[in-house]
Amino acid sequence: MADLAVWNGFTQAVSMIELCIAGYCLYKLVNPFLQSARAALAAGGAFTLTMLGFYIMPLHTDAFTAYALGSLISFLVMCGLEQRNYIQKAFLAATYFSLRWFTAAIAELLYDRLYHWAENTKWYQGNPPMHLQFAVYFGVCVFYLTMVYMITNGAIYYIVKSCMYKYERMSMRELIMLVIPPFLGAVGYKIIHYYRFFYMQEKNPPESYDVLLLLYCGGAVIVIVILIMLYQNIKSSQEEKLENQLLSTQMNNLKMHIEQVENLYQDIRSMKHDMTNHVLTLERLYERNETKEAKDYVKELKSAFMETVGEVNSGNPVTDVILRGWKTEAEKKKIRFQCDFHYPTGSNINAFDISVILNNALQNAVENIGGSGELHILILSYRRDNAYMIEISNSFTGNLRQDAESGLLITTKREKDSHGYGLNNIRKIAGKYFGDIDFSVKNEEFVLSIMMMTE
Numbered sequence: 001m002a003d004l005a006v007w008n009g010f011t012q013a014v015s016m017i018e019l020c021i022a023g024y025c026l027y028k029l030v031n032p033f034l035q036s037a038r039a040a041l042a043a044g045g046a047f048t049l050t051m052l053g054f055y056i057m058p059l060h061t062d063a064f065t066a067y068a069l070g071s072l073i074s075f076l077v078m079c080g081l082e083q084r085n086y087i088q089k090a091f092l093a094a095t096y097f098s099l100r101w102f103t104a105a106i107a108e109l110l111y112d113r114l115y116h117w118a119e120n121t122k123w124y125q126g127n128p129p130m131h132l133q134f135a136v137y138f139g140v141c142v143f144y145l146t147m148v149y150m151i152t153n154g155a156i157y158y159i160v161k162s163c164m165y166k167y168e169r170m171s172m173r174e175l176i177m178l179v180i181p182p183f184l185g186a187v188g189y190k191i192i193h194y195y196r197f198f199y200m201q202e203k204n205p206p207e208s209y210d211v212l213l214l215l216y217c218g219g220a221v222i223v224i225v226i227l228i229m230l231y232q233n234i235k236s237s238q239e240e241k242l243e244n245q246l247l248s249t250q251m252n253n254l255k256m257h258i259e260q261v262e263n264l265y266q267d268i269r270s271m272k273h274d275m276t277n278h279v280l281t282l283e284r285l286y287e288r289n290e291t292k293e294a295k296d297y298v299k300e301l302k303s304a305f306m307e308t309v310g311e312v313n314s315g316n317p318v319t320d321v322i323l324r325g326w327k328t329e330a331e332k333k334k335i336r337f338q339c340d341f342h343y344p345t346g347s348n349i350n351a352f353d354i355s356v357i358l359n360n361a362l363q364n365a366v367e368n369i370g371g372s373g374e375l376h377i378l379i380l381s382y383r384r385d386n387a388y389m390i391e392i393s394n395s396f397t398g399n400l401r402q403d404a405e406s407g408l409l410i411t412t413k414r415e416k417d418s419h420g421y422g423l424n425n426i427r428k429i430a431g432k433y434f435g436d437i438d439f440s441v442k443n444e445e446f447v448l449s450i451m452m453m454t455e
Contacts, residue, residue: 254389
């Protein structure tokens with residue numbers, strides 16, 4: 001009786017250790033996707049405690065329902081401690097629910113095969129002492145727990161490694177696409193496992209049956225990993241395609257700006273060519289003491305000159321054209337456009353990078369402007385020691401939605417067609433010069449600040 005009690009106690013200990021391993025593996029899965037390691041630990045701990053509670057105080061529920069409840073509670077804990085990206089948390093909980101069935105089933109099948117082989121050896125058939133039989137059972141159980149950990153942790157490693165966009169918001173459609181196949185596989189396994197258990201009560205199932213079930217479970221784990229990898233590859237291709245489209249648009253804009261600069265210089269050359277005639281005309285007017293006519297002529301000449309060169313003079317022809325273009329666009333929409341921008345001449349910051357910043361920032365300002373009073377956009381730049389600062393502010397009313405991972409804004413345009421790369425590209429350019437961006441809303445005004453280091 002004492003030996004039987006030891007065996008039973010050890011069996012229960014193995015089951016409890018297995019549940020602790022399951023909770024730890026859940027922590028390993030969710031931790032890279034959560035901002036707080038405390039939330040990941042709490043999710044794994046809640047899963048372990050829930051399953052231990054079901055094991056110690058069985059509520060007449062099958063294992064399928066118990067694991068479903070454990071996954072649900074871990075999901076609720078994650079949502080409670082980190083209130084963001086709930087759909088992704090549902091994906092993690094559902095994925096682990098399915099993965100847990102298959103990895104445990106593989107370990108159990110390997111355990112059954114190993115124990116069956118040990119029982120049929122000549123040595124074991126010779127009825128060795130009880131403590132030696134227990135040693136065999138102990139070793140096989142250790143093998144089982146090791147397999148549970150290694151197989152589950154191995155699958156989690158490849159899932160985490162394949163997820164390149166761990167902080168990307170997931171849509172409900174993506175959740176359904178990723179969750180349904182593994183869930184149906186888990187349901188299929190439950191049905192197969194039921195018939196296997198029923199078969200074992202009648203007689204031992206043929207070895208080929210267990211081999212097929214092992215292949216089924218192993219294939220299911222591979223399908224889960226490959227499905228997530230394919231999903232991430234699709235996401236990566238989409239991101240790359242959208243960024244290429246944006247780069248293509250920016251290159252086309254740059255070509256247009258270069259053409260405008262060439263036209264501007266052509267107009268300036270034409271004016272320079274005519275300047276001799278203008279000077280001679282003014283000299284004749286002053287020689288004749290026709291002062292009033294000379295002043296009127298100078299006024300007309302100044303107006304023509306300002307029309308040619310424009311009111312914007314930033315110190316660089318590329319930025320001049322960009323600022324004039326957005327000034328014209330703003331004035332068409334009756335937006336007051338004020339500019340005190342100066343190109344950082346003599347620095348390591350090139351005109352193309354500045355053009356990316358100005359185009360993206362001013363496009364956002366023009367498209368998202370709002371307010372009850374006079375609409376306005378103000379752009380200015382200045383230097384503080386080695387830091388070159390650009391500030392762009394515009395009228396704005398409403399609430400900002402900020403992505404918790406990237407710190408960038410979530411705009412309506414981004415939610416609709418995933419083209420919200422404006423601020424992201426500005427940040428990339430700023431990071432190239434060891435800087436960053438910041439934004440705030442004060443007194444119905446949105447202010448975007450960009451810092452870049454000139455050395």
